[in-house]
Amino acid sequence: MQQTDFTDCIAACQTCFVACEHCAASCLSEGHATEMAACIKLDRDCADLCALSAALMARGSAFAPALCAICAQLCEACAAECARHDAEHCQACAIACRQCAEICRAMAG
Numbered sequence: 001m002q003q004t005d006f007t008d009c010i011a012a013c014q015t016c017f018v019a020c021e022h023c024a025a026s027c028l029s030e031g032h033a034t035e036m037a038a039c040i041k042l043d044r045d046c047a048d049l050c051a052l053s054a055a056l057m058a059r060g061s062a063f064a065p066a067l068c069a070i071c072a073q074l075c076e077a078c079a080a081e082c083a084r085h086d087a088e089h090c091q092a093c094a095i096a097c098r099q100c101a102e103i104c105r106a107m108a109g
Contacts, residue, residue, distance in 0.1 A: 019096035020047035075101035
């Protein structure tokens with residue numbers, strides 16, 4: 001596998017990583033972290049998996065497609081949770097997660 005085959009997916013994972021980290025940090029700083037716990041947990045899980053997926057694709061790992069299939073599932077779950085909240089950062093995160101899920105799913109085949 002060559003890294004150039006995954007350019008769009010790596011970019012989507014990186015964008016999603018940033019959106020998820022920003023969403024989690026924003027949820028934590030807004031003073032209602034307890035009611036946003038599910039959102040924060042999914043944001044953190046999604047950010048970590050997107051970062052790992054991008055790294056595996058960048059190094060051309062044979063495991064990248066399988067990991068990206070799981071990443072797509074997690075991105076969908078995070079998008080669904082974030083979409084439930086009105087905060088702008090949650091809505092932006094939901095969009096990034098949906099886009100990443102779509103691209104990861106296509107890459108994974």
